[in-house]
Amino acid sequence: MNAARGFPAFPPQRAGARFATSWWGRAWVKAMEDTSLDQVLLRKGRAYAKTGQVGPITVSPGRIAAVAESDYDTVVRVEQLTDAAWERFLDQVAAKAGHIAALLDRDMPHDLVEAAADAAVPLLPTVGDLEPECSCPDWGHPCQHAAALCYQTSWLLDADPFVLLLVRGRGQRELIEALQQRDTPAPVLSGVPAGAAFAMGVPPLPEPPPYDVPYTPPALEPAPGVDVTALGVLAASAAWRARELLLRGRLPELTEYQDRVRLAADHDLDLGLGAAVQAWRYGGAGGLDVLETAWTPPRQDLARAQALLEAGWEDEQPPHVESWRNRWTLGPLQLRYGRDGRWYPFTEHDGRWWPAGPPERDPSALARYEATEMT
Incomplete structure:
Protein backbone atom coordinates (compact mmCIF):
# COMPACT_ATOMS: atom_id res chain seq x y z
CA MET A 1 0.00 0.00 0.00
CA ARG A 182 11.64 -8.80 -12.69
CA ASP A 183 15.45 -8.90 -12.66
CA THR A 184 15.52 -5.58 -14.44
CA PRO A 185 19.04 -4.18 -14.34
CA ALA A 186 19.19 -1.42 -11.76
CA PRO A 187 20.23 1.96 -13.13
CA VAL A 188 23.94 2.61 -12.83
CA LEU A 189 24.57 5.39 -10.34
CA SER A 190 27.95 7.09 -10.29
CA GLY A 191 29.61 8.11 -7.06
CA VAL A 192 31.32 6.72 -3.96
CA PRO A 193 29.77 3.96 -1.79
CA ALA A 194 28.31 5.41 1.38
CA GLY A 195 30.60 3.35 3.66
CA ALA A 196 33.70 4.57 1.87
CA ALA A 197 32.47 8.16 1.93
CA PHE A 198 31.89 8.09 5.71
CA ALA A 199 35.30 6.49 6.25
CA MET A 200 36.99 9.43 4.55
CA GLY A 201 35.95 11.81 7.32
CA VAL A 202 35.28 15.49 6.80
CA PRO A 203 38.06 17.24 4.88
CA PRO A 204 39.13 20.67 6.14
CA LEU A 205 37.54 23.64 4.47
CA PRO A 206 39.78 26.06 2.60
CA GLU A 207 40.57 29.38 4.16
CA PRO A 208 38.00 32.05 3.30
CA PRO A 209 39.08 34.67 0.80
CA PRO A 210 40.27 38.00 2.23
CA TYR A 211 37.47 40.53 2.58
CA ASP A 212 39.56 43.58 3.42
CA VAL A 213 41.43 43.84 0.12
CA PRO A 214 40.76 47.35 -1.21
CA TYR A 215 38.94 47.56 -4.48
CA THR A 216 41.14 48.59 -7.37
CA PRO A 217 39.19 49.99 -10.28
CA PRO A 218 40.12 48.50 -13.64
CA ALA A 219 42.21 50.55 -16.03
CA LEU A 220 39.76 51.14 -18.83
CA GLU A 221 40.85 52.66 -22.11
CA PRO A 222 38.46 55.02 -23.89
CA ALA A 223 36.58 53.33 -26.70
CA PRO A 224 34.05 54.56 -29.25
CA GLY A 225 30.50 54.27 -27.96
CA VAL A 226 31.61 53.19 -24.44
CA ASP A 227 31.05 55.35 -21.36
CA VAL A 228 34.21 54.42 -19.44
CA THR A 229 33.11 56.25 -16.30
CA ALA A 230 29.77 54.44 -16.17
CA LEU A 231 31.52 51.13 -16.83
CA GLY A 232 33.88 51.78 -13.91
CA VAL A 233 30.92 52.51 -11.64
CA LEU A 234 29.25 49.26 -12.65
CA ALA A 235 32.46 47.33 -11.99
CA ALA A 236 32.74 48.87 -8.53
CA SER A 237 29.11 48.05 -7.85
CA ALA A 238 29.66 44.43 -8.90
CA ALA A 239 32.67 44.22 -6.56
CA TRP A 240 30.57 45.60 -3.68
CA ARG A 241 27.81 43.08 -4.33
CA ALA A 242 30.33 40.23 -4.42
CA ARG A 243 31.82 41.34 -1.10
CA GLU A 244 28.36 41.57 0.52
CA LEU A 245 27.57 38.08 -0.72
CA LEU A 246 30.80 36.68 0.71
CA LEU A 247 30.43 38.44 4.06
CA ARG A 248 26.74 37.89 4.71
CA GLY A 249 25.77 35.04 2.43
CA ARG A 250 23.07 37.16 0.81
CA LEU A 251 22.53 40.48 -0.93
CA PRO A 252 20.27 43.22 0.40
CA GLU A 253 17.06 43.44 -1.58
CA LEU A 254 17.00 46.88 -3.18
CA THR A 255 14.53 48.42 -5.55
CA GLU A 256 15.80 49.99 -8.75
CA TYR A 257 15.43 53.44 -7.18
CA GLN A 258 17.29 52.43 -3.99
CA ASP A 259 20.13 50.98 -6.04
CA ARG A 260 20.37 54.20 -8.06
CA VAL A 261 20.62 56.22 -4.85
CA ARG A 262 23.26 53.80 -3.52
CA LEU A 263 25.36 54.18 -6.65
CA ALA A 264 25.10 57.98 -6.49
CA ALA A 265 26.09 57.98 -2.80
CA ASP A 266 29.01 55.57 -3.21
CA HIS A 267 30.48 57.15 -6.33
CA ASP A 268 29.62 60.88 -5.95
CA LEU A 269 27.41 60.83 -9.01
CA ASP A 270 25.36 63.94 -9.77
CA LEU A 271 21.93 62.44 -10.41
CA GLY A 272 19.85 65.18 -8.80
CA LEU A 273 19.26 63.08 -5.67
CA GLY A 274 20.81 65.39 -3.06
CA ALA A 275 18.66 64.67 -0.01
CA ALA A 276 18.26 61.02 -0.92
CA VAL A 277 22.03 60.58 -1.30
CA GLN A 278 22.65 62.26 2.05
CA ALA A 279 20.04 60.02 3.72
CA TRP A 280 21.67 56.93 2.21
CA ARG A 281 25.12 57.93 3.43
CA TYR A 282 23.83 58.29 6.97
CA GLY A 283 21.52 55.30 7.16
CA GLY A 284 21.37 53.26 3.96
CA ALA A 285 17.96 51.97 2.95
CA GLY A 286 16.57 52.81 6.41
CA GLY A 287 17.68 56.42 6.11
CA LEU A 288 16.14 56.70 2.65
CA ASP A 289 12.86 55.26 3.91
CA VAL A 290 12.44 57.81 6.74
CA LEU A 291 13.27 60.61 4.34
CA GLU A 292 10.48 59.73 1.97
CA THR A 293 7.86 57.82 3.98
CA ALA A 294 5.75 58.71 7.00
CA TRP A 295 4.31 55.82 8.98
CA THR A 296 2.66 55.17 12.34
CA PRO A 297 4.90 53.27 14.77
CA PRO A 298 3.49 51.03 17.53
CA ARG A 299 2.40 52.95 20.61
CA GLN A 300 4.81 51.09 22.86
CA ASP A 301 7.75 52.21 20.70
CA LEU A 302 6.72 55.85 20.97
CA ALA A 303 6.10 55.57 24.72
CA ARG A 304 9.57 54.06 25.22
CA ALA A 305 11.14 56.85 23.14
CA GLN A 306 9.27 59.51 25.14
CA ALA A 307 10.59 58.01 28.37
CA LEU A 308 14.15 58.01 26.99
CA LEU A 309 13.80 61.62 25.87
CA GLU A 310 12.60 62.75 29.29
CA ALA A 311 15.25 60.74 31.13
CA GLY A 312 17.97 62.17 28.94
CA TRP A 313 17.31 65.68 30.19
CA GLU A 314 17.52 64.62 33.84
CA ASP A 315 16.26 67.53 35.99
CA GLU A 316 15.94 69.91 33.08
CA GLN A 317 12.77 70.54 31.19
CA PRO A 318 12.83 68.54 27.95
CA PRO A 319 12.12 70.49 24.78
CA HIS A 320 8.59 70.78 23.50
CA VAL A 321 7.79 68.07 20.97
CA GLU A 322 5.36 68.43 18.08
CA SER A 323 4.63 64.86 17.05
CA TRP A 324 3.05 63.52 13.88
CA ARG A 325 3.20 59.83 13.12
CA ASN A 326 6.91 58.87 13.17
CA ARG A 327 8.15 62.48 13.13
CA TRP A 328 8.97 64.52 16.24
CA THR A 329 9.82 68.18 15.71
CA LEU A 330 11.84 69.93 18.43
CA GLY A 331 12.26 73.47 17.14
CA PRO A 332 15.00 73.46 14.50
CA LEU A 333 15.46 69.70 14.85
CA GLN A 334 13.24 66.91 13.63
CA LEU A 335 13.66 63.28 14.67
CA ARG A 336 12.18 60.58 12.47
CA TYR A 337 11.65 57.05 13.76
CA GLY A 338 12.67 54.38 11.26
CA ARG A 339 11.26 50.92 10.78
CA ASP A 340 14.66 49.62 11.93
CA GLY A 341 14.05 51.01 15.46
CA ARG A 342 16.43 53.97 15.14
CA TRP A 343 15.86 57.73 15.25
CA TYR A 344 17.21 59.81 12.36
CA PRO A 345 18.00 63.55 12.82
CA PHE A 346 16.89 66.17 10.29
CA THR A 347 17.48 69.92 10.18
CA GLU A 348 15.61 72.50 8.15
CA HIS A 349 17.21 74.15 5.12
CA ASP A 350 15.33 76.42 2.69
CA GLY A 351 11.99 75.18 3.99
CA ARG A 352 12.88 71.51 3.66
CA TRP A 353 14.04 68.93 6.17
CA TRP A 354 17.45 67.46 5.32
CA PRO A 355 19.25 64.45 6.85
CA ALA A 356 21.63 65.80 9.48
CA GLY A 357 23.56 62.82 10.83
CA PRO A 358 23.67 59.12 11.63
CA PRO A 359 20.77 57.57 13.56
CA GLU A 360 20.62 56.65 17.25
CA ARG A 361 18.50 54.25 19.30
CA ASP A 362 18.08 56.90 22.00
CA PRO A 363 16.33 60.06 20.73
CA SER A 364 17.64 62.09 23.69
CA ALA A 365 21.23 61.61 22.43
CA LEU A 366 20.30 63.38 19.19
CA ALA A 367 18.25 66.09 20.89
CA ARG A 368 20.94 67.00 23.44
CA TYR A 369 23.67 66.97 20.79
CA GLU A 370 21.71 69.41 18.65
CA ALA A 371 21.01 71.65 21.62
CA THR A 372 24.75 71.70 22.47
CA GLU A 373 25.69 72.48 18.88
CA MET A 374 23.36 75.48 18.80
CA THR A 375 24.56 77.08 22.07
Whole structure:
Protein backbone atom coordinates (compact mmCIF):
# COMPACT_ATOMS: atom_id res chain seq x y z
CA MET A 1 0.00 0.00 0.00
CA ASN A 2 1.48 3.38 -0.99
CA ALA A 3 1.77 6.04 1.66
CA ALA A 4 0.35 9.39 0.72
CA ARG A 5 2.77 12.16 -0.16
CA GLY A 6 2.30 15.61 1.28
CA PHE A 7 3.46 18.83 -0.34
CA PRO A 8 3.58 22.27 1.32
CA ALA A 9 1.29 25.01 0.07
CA PHE A 10 2.61 27.01 -2.85
CA PRO A 11 3.30 30.65 -1.94
CA PRO A 12 1.95 33.46 -4.11
CA GLN A 13 3.72 33.46 -7.45
CA ARG A 14 5.27 36.34 -9.34
CA ALA A 15 3.33 38.00 -12.09
CA GLY A 16 3.54 36.02 -15.31
CA ALA A 17 4.22 32.67 -13.62
CA ARG A 18 3.34 29.78 -15.95
CA PHE A 19 1.54 26.53 -15.31
CA ALA A 20 3.01 23.25 -16.54
CA THR A 21 6.31 23.64 -18.33
CA SER A 22 6.67 19.89 -18.95
CA TRP A 23 4.76 18.17 -21.75
CA TRP A 24 3.07 15.76 -19.33
CA GLY A 25 2.11 18.63 -17.02
CA ARG A 26 0.54 20.46 -19.96
CA ALA A 27 -1.40 17.30 -20.83
CA TRP A 28 -2.78 17.28 -17.27
CA VAL A 29 -3.90 20.92 -17.52
CA LYS A 30 -5.45 20.32 -20.96
CA ALA A 31 -7.50 17.40 -19.62
CA MET A 32 -8.92 19.64 -16.89
CA GLU A 33 -9.53 22.65 -19.14
CA ASP A 34 -11.14 20.55 -21.89
CA THR A 35 -13.57 19.15 -19.30
CA SER A 36 -14.59 22.59 -18.02
CA LEU A 37 -17.66 24.34 -19.38
CA ASP A 38 -17.06 27.66 -17.60
CA GLN A 39 -14.10 29.83 -18.61
CA VAL A 40 -14.85 32.30 -15.79
CA LEU A 41 -14.29 29.59 -13.18
CA LEU A 42 -11.06 28.59 -14.92
CA ARG A 43 -9.82 32.18 -14.75
CA LYS A 44 -10.69 32.31 -11.06
CA GLY A 45 -8.93 28.98 -10.57
CA ARG A 46 -5.77 30.29 -12.22
CA ALA A 47 -5.88 33.39 -10.02
CA TYR A 48 -6.42 31.29 -6.86
CA ALA A 49 -3.50 29.03 -7.78
CA LYS A 50 -1.11 31.92 -8.45
CA THR A 51 -2.09 33.89 -5.34
CA GLY A 52 -1.52 30.97 -2.99
CA GLN A 53 -5.14 30.33 -1.98
CA VAL A 54 -4.70 26.56 -1.93
CA GLY A 55 -3.38 24.85 1.19
CA PRO A 56 -0.95 21.93 1.45
CA ILE A 57 -1.60 19.22 -1.13
CA THR A 58 -1.87 15.51 -0.34
CA VAL A 59 -1.40 13.02 -3.18
CA SER A 60 -2.47 9.40 -2.73
CA PRO A 61 -3.59 6.63 -5.09
CA GLY A 62 -6.57 7.89 -7.07
CA ARG A 63 -6.85 11.13 -5.10
CA ILE A 64 -5.41 14.65 -4.85
CA ALA A 65 -6.75 16.74 -1.96
CA ALA A 66 -6.27 20.16 -0.40
CA VAL A 67 -8.13 22.78 1.61
CA ALA A 68 -8.76 25.82 -0.55
CA GLU A 69 -9.92 29.38 0.13
CA SER A 70 -12.47 29.71 2.97
CA ASP A 71 -11.62 26.19 4.23
CA TYR A 72 -13.34 24.35 1.39
CA ASP A 73 -12.38 20.68 1.14
CA THR A 74 -11.30 20.12 -2.45
CA VAL A 75 -10.55 16.75 -4.05
CA VAL A 76 -9.68 15.65 -7.59
CA ARG A 77 -10.11 11.93 -8.22
CA VAL A 78 -8.38 9.94 -10.94
CA GLU A 79 -9.11 6.32 -11.82
CA GLN A 80 -6.38 3.95 -10.66
CA LEU A 81 -4.85 1.42 -13.01
CA THR A 82 -5.79 -2.22 -12.52
CA ASP A 83 -3.20 -4.79 -11.52
CA ALA A 84 -3.25 -6.15 -15.05
CA ALA A 85 -2.65 -2.67 -16.46
CA TRP A 86 0.28 -2.18 -14.09
CA GLU A 87 1.80 -5.44 -15.28
CA ARG A 88 1.58 -4.26 -18.87
CA PHE A 89 3.10 -0.92 -17.89
CA LEU A 90 5.99 -2.62 -16.09
CA ASP A 91 6.60 -4.68 -19.24
CA GLN A 92 7.02 -1.43 -21.18
CA VAL A 93 9.37 0.07 -18.57
CA ALA A 94 11.49 -3.09 -18.43
CA ALA A 95 11.69 -3.27 -22.21
CA LYS A 96 14.08 -0.31 -22.34
CA ALA A 97 16.73 0.37 -19.71
CA GLY A 98 16.58 4.10 -20.31
CA HIS A 99 12.96 4.35 -19.22
CA ILE A 100 13.53 3.87 -15.49
CA ALA A 101 16.69 6.01 -15.65
CA ALA A 102 14.67 8.82 -17.23
CA LEU A 103 11.97 8.56 -14.56
CA LEU A 104 14.58 8.69 -11.81
CA ASP A 105 15.94 11.78 -13.55
CA ARG A 106 12.44 13.27 -13.21
CA ASP A 107 11.60 12.96 -16.90
CA MET A 108 8.61 11.25 -18.50
CA PRO A 109 9.75 9.82 -21.87
CA HIS A 110 7.33 10.30 -24.76
CA ASP A 111 7.98 6.80 -26.07
CA LEU A 112 7.17 5.26 -22.68
CA VAL A 113 3.76 6.96 -22.56
CA GLU A 114 3.08 6.02 -26.16
CA ALA A 115 4.11 2.39 -25.58
CA ALA A 116 1.93 2.25 -22.48
CA ALA A 117 -1.02 3.65 -24.45
CA ASP A 118 -0.49 1.00 -27.13
CA ALA A 119 -0.70 -1.57 -24.32
CA ALA A 120 -4.03 -0.08 -23.17
CA VAL A 121 -2.45 1.64 -20.16
CA PRO A 122 -3.60 5.29 -20.03
CA LEU A 123 -1.07 7.18 -17.93
CA LEU A 124 -2.07 10.72 -18.82
CA PRO A 125 -5.66 11.79 -18.22
CA THR A 126 -7.87 13.00 -21.04
CA VAL A 127 -11.28 14.71 -21.17
CA GLY A 128 -13.50 13.42 -18.38
CA ASP A 129 -10.76 11.50 -16.52
CA LEU A 130 -10.46 14.08 -13.73
CA GLU A 131 -13.37 14.03 -11.25
CA PRO A 132 -13.40 17.19 -9.11
CA GLU A 133 -15.24 17.49 -5.79
CA CYS A 134 -15.50 20.49 -3.49
CA SER A 135 -17.50 21.47 -0.42
CA CYS A 136 -18.08 24.99 -1.79
CA PRO A 137 -21.60 25.91 -3.00
CA ASP A 138 -20.48 26.36 -6.62
CA TRP A 139 -21.83 23.79 -9.10
CA GLY A 140 -19.03 24.30 -11.62
CA HIS A 141 -17.24 21.25 -13.00
CA PRO A 142 -14.62 22.01 -11.89
CA CYS A 143 -15.28 24.88 -9.52
CA GLN A 144 -12.58 27.51 -9.10
CA HIS A 145 -11.13 25.68 -6.09
CA ALA A 146 -10.78 22.35 -7.88
CA ALA A 147 -9.39 24.14 -10.93
CA ALA A 148 -6.80 25.88 -8.72
CA LEU A 149 -5.84 22.52 -7.25
CA CYS A 150 -5.41 21.04 -10.73
CA TYR A 151 -3.29 23.99 -11.87
CA GLN A 152 -1.02 23.67 -8.83
CA THR A 153 -0.81 19.90 -9.35
CA SER A 154 0.75 20.61 -12.74
CA TRP A 155 3.68 22.19 -10.88
CA LEU A 156 4.06 19.01 -8.83
CA LEU A 157 4.02 16.94 -12.01
CA ASP A 158 6.66 19.19 -13.59
CA ALA A 159 8.98 18.52 -10.67
CA ASP A 160 8.31 14.78 -10.31
CA PRO A 161 6.47 12.53 -12.81
CA PHE A 162 6.24 9.86 -10.08
CA VAL A 163 3.38 12.03 -8.70
CA LEU A 164 1.36 10.99 -11.75
CA LEU A 165 2.19 7.33 -11.20
CA LEU A 166 1.17 7.61 -7.54
CA VAL A 167 -2.19 9.09 -8.52
CA ARG A 168 -2.62 6.17 -10.92
CA GLY A 169 -2.02 3.77 -8.02
CA ARG A 170 1.68 3.13 -7.43
CA GLY A 171 4.52 5.31 -6.25
CA GLN A 172 8.24 5.31 -6.84
CA ARG A 173 9.25 2.75 -4.21
CA GLU A 174 6.65 0.19 -5.25
CA LEU A 175 7.55 0.64 -8.90
CA ILE A 176 11.28 0.12 -8.26
CA GLU A 177 10.62 -2.96 -6.12
CA ALA A 178 8.39 -4.48 -8.81
CA LEU A 179 11.08 -3.89 -11.44
CA GLN A 180 13.75 -5.46 -9.23
CA GLN A 181 11.62 -8.59 -8.90
CA ARG A 182 11.64 -8.80 -12.69
CA ASP A 183 15.45 -8.90 -12.66
CA THR A 184 15.52 -5.58 -14.44
CA PRO A 185 19.04 -4.18 -14.34
CA ALA A 186 19.19 -1.42 -11.76
CA PRO A 187 20.23 1.96 -13.13
CA VAL A 188 23.94 2.61 -12.83
CA LEU A 189 24.57 5.39 -10.34
CA SER A 190 27.95 7.09 -10.29
CA GLY A 191 29.61 8.11 -7.06
CA VAL A 192 31.32 6.72 -3.96
CA PRO A 193 29.77 3.96 -1.79
CA ALA A 194 28.31 5.41 1.38
CA GLY A 195 30.60 3.35 3.66
CA ALA A 196 33.70 4.57 1.87
CA ALA A 197 32.47 8.16 1.93
CA PHE A 198 31.89 8.09 5.71
CA ALA A 199 35.30 6.49 6.25
CA MET A 200 36.99 9.43 4.55
CA GLY A 201 35.95 11.81 7.32
CA VAL A 202 35.28 15.49 6.80
CA PRO A 203 38.06 17.24 4.88
CA PRO A 204 39.13 20.67 6.14
CA LEU A 205 37.54 23.64 4.47
CA PRO A 206 39.78 26.06 2.60
CA GLU A 207 40.57 29.38 4.16
CA PRO A 208 38.00 32.05 3.30
CA PRO A 209 39.08 34.67 0.80
CA PRO A 210 40.27 38.00 2.23
CA TYR A 211 37.47 40.53 2.58
CA ASP A 212 39.56 43.58 3.42
CA VAL A 213 41.43 43.84 0.12
CA PRO A 214 40.76 47.35 -1.21
CA TYR A 215 38.94 47.56 -4.48
CA THR A 216 41.14 48.59 -7.37
CA PRO A 217 39.19 49.99 -10.28
CA PRO A 218 40.12 48.50 -13.64
CA ALA A 219 42.21 50.55 -16.03
CA LEU A 220 39.76 51.14 -18.83
CA GLU A 221 40.85 52.66 -22.11
CA PRO A 222 38.46 55.02 -23.89
CA ALA A 223 36.58 53.33 -26.70
CA PRO A 224 34.05 54.56 -29.25
CA GLY A 225 30.50 54.27 -27.96
CA VAL A 226 31.61 53.19 -24.44
CA ASP A 227 31.05 55.35 -21.36
CA VAL A 228 34.21 54.42 -19.44
CA THR A 229 33.11 56.25 -16.30
CA ALA A 230 29.77 54.44 -16.17
CA LEU A 231 31.52 51.13 -16.83
CA GLY A 232 33.88 51.78 -13.91
CA VAL A 233 30.92 52.51 -11.64
CA LEU A 234 29.25 49.26 -12.65
CA ALA A 235 32.46 47.33 -11.99
CA ALA A 236 32.74 48.87 -8.53
CA SER A 237 29.11 48.05 -7.85
CA ALA A 238 29.66 44.43 -8.90
CA ALA A 239 32.67 44.22 -6.56
CA TRP A 240 30.57 45.60 -3.68
CA ARG A 241 27.81 43.08 -4.33
CA ALA A 242 30.33 40.23 -4.42
CA ARG A 243 31.82 41.34 -1.10
CA GLU A 244 28.36 41.57 0.52
CA LEU A 245 27.57 38.08 -0.72
CA LEU A 246 30.80 36.68 0.71
CA LEU A 247 30.43 38.44 4.06
CA ARG A 248 26.74 37.89 4.71
CA GLY A 249 25.77 35.04 2.43
CA ARG A 250 23.07 37.16 0.81
CA LEU A 251 22.53 40.48 -0.93
CA PRO A 252 20.27 43.22 0.40
CA GLU A 253 17.06 43.44 -1.58
CA LEU A 254 17.00 46.88 -3.18
CA THR A 255 14.53 48.42 -5.55
CA GLU A 256 15.80 49.99 -8.75
CA TYR A 257 15.43 53.44 -7.18
CA GLN A 258 17.29 52.43 -3.99
CA ASP A 259 20.13 50.98 -6.04
CA ARG A 260 20.37 54.20 -8.06
CA VAL A 261 20.62 56.22 -4.85
CA ARG A 262 23.26 53.80 -3.52
CA LEU A 263 25.36 54.18 -6.65
CA ALA A 264 25.10 57.98 -6.49
CA ALA A 265 26.09 57.98 -2.80
CA ASP A 266 29.01 55.57 -3.21
CA HIS A 267 30.48 57.15 -6.33
CA ASP A 268 29.62 60.88 -5.95
CA LEU A 269 27.41 60.83 -9.01
CA ASP A 270 25.36 63.94 -9.77
CA LEU A 271 21.93 62.44 -10.41
CA GLY A 272 19.85 65.18 -8.80
CA LEU A 273 19.26 63.08 -5.67
CA GLY A 274 20.81 65.39 -3.06
CA ALA A 275 18.66 64.67 -0.01
CA ALA A 276 18.26 61.02 -0.92
CA VAL A 277 22.03 60.58 -1.30
CA GLN A 278 22.65 62.26 2.05
CA ALA A 279 20.04 60.02 3.72
CA TRP A 280 21.67 56.93 2.21
CA ARG A 281 25.12 57.93 3.43
CA TYR A 282 23.83 58.29 6.97
CA GLY A 283 21.52 55.30 7.16
CA GLY A 284 21.37 53.26 3.96
CA ALA A 285 17.96 51.97 2.95
CA GLY A 286 16.57 52.81 6.41
CA GLY A 287 17.68 56.42 6.11
CA LEU A 288 16.14 56.70 2.65
CA ASP A 289 12.86 55.26 3.91
CA VAL A 290 12.44 57.81 6.74
CA LEU A 291 13.27 60.61 4.34
CA GLU A 292 10.48 59.73 1.97
CA THR A 293 7.86 57.82 3.98
CA ALA A 294 5.75 58.71 7.00
CA TRP A 295 4.31 55.82 8.98
CA THR A 296 2.66 55.17 12.34
CA PRO A 297 4.90 53.27 14.77
CA PRO A 298 3.49 51.03 17.53
CA ARG A 299 2.40 52.95 20.61
CA GLN A 300 4.81 51.09 22.86
CA ASP A 301 7.75 52.21 20.70
CA LEU A 302 6.72 55.85 20.97
CA ALA A 303 6.10 55.57 24.72
CA ARG A 304 9.57 54.06 25.22
CA ALA A 305 11.14 56.85 23.14
CA GLN A 306 9.27 59.51 25.14
CA ALA A 307 10.59 58.01 28.37
CA LEU A 308 14.15 58.01 26.99
CA LEU A 309 13.80 61.62 25.87
CA GLU A 310 12.60 62.75 29.29
CA ALA A 311 15.25 60.74 31.13
CA GLY A 312 17.97 62.17 28.94
CA TRP A 313 17.31 65.68 30.19
CA GLU A 314 17.52 64.62 33.84
CA ASP A 315 16.26 67.53 35.99
CA GLU A 316 15.94 69.91 33.08
CA GLN A 317 12.77 70.54 31.19
CA PRO A 318 12.83 68.54 27.95
CA PRO A 319 12.12 70.49 24.78
CA HIS A 320 8.59 70.78 23.50
CA VAL A 321 7.79 68.07 20.97
CA GLU A 322 5.36 68.43 18.08
CA SER A 323 4.63 64.86 17.05
CA TRP A 324 3.05 63.52 13.88
CA ARG A 325 3.20 59.83 13.12
CA ASN A 326 6.91 58.87 13.17
CA ARG A 327 8.15 62.48 13.13
CA TRP A 328 8.97 64.52 16.24
CA THR A 329 9.82 68.18 15.71
CA LEU A 330 11.84 69.93 18.43
CA GLY A 331 12.26 73.47 17.14
CA PRO A 332 15.00 73.46 14.50
CA LEU A 333 15.46 69.70 14.85
CA GLN A 334 13.24 66.91 13.63
CA LEU A 335 13.66 63.28 14.67
CA ARG A 336 12.18 60.58 12.47
CA TYR A 337 11.65 57.05 13.76
CA GLY A 338 12.67 54.38 11.26
CA ARG A 339 11.26 50.92 10.78
CA ASP A 340 14.66 49.62 11.93
CA GLY A 341 14.05 51.01 15.46
CA ARG A 342 16.43 53.97 15.14
CA TRP A 343 15.86 57.73 15.25
CA TYR A 344 17.21 59.81 12.36
CA PRO A 345 18.00 63.55 12.82
CA PHE A 346 16.89 66.17 10.29
CA THR A 347 17.48 69.92 10.18
CA GLU A 348 15.61 72.50 8.15
CA HIS A 349 17.21 74.15 5.12
CA ASP A 350 15.33 76.42 2.69
CA GLY A 351 11.99 75.18 3.99
CA ARG A 352 12.88 71.51 3.66
CA TRP A 353 14.04 68.93 6.17
CA TRP A 354 17.45 67.46 5.32
CA PRO A 355 19.25 64.45 6.85
CA ALA A 356 21.63 65.80 9.48
CA GLY A 357 23.56 62.82 10.83
CA PRO A 358 23.67 59.12 11.63
CA PRO A 359 20.77 57.57 13.56
CA GLU A 360 20.62 56.65 17.25
CA ARG A 361 18.50 54.25 19.30
CA ASP A 362 18.08 56.90 22.00
CA PRO A 363 16.33 60.06 20.73
CA SER A 364 17.64 62.09 23.69
CA ALA A 365 21.23 61.61 22.43
CA LEU A 366 20.30 63.38 19.19
CA ALA A 367 18.25 66.09 20.89
CA ARG A 368 20.94 67.00 23.44
CA TYR A 369 23.67 66.97 20.79
CA GLU A 370 21.71 69.41 18.65
CA ALA A 371 21.01 71.65 21.62
CA THR A 372 24.75 71.70 22.47
CA GLU A 373 25.69 72.48 18.88
CA MET A 374 23.36 75.48 18.80
CA THR A 375 24.56 77.08 22.07
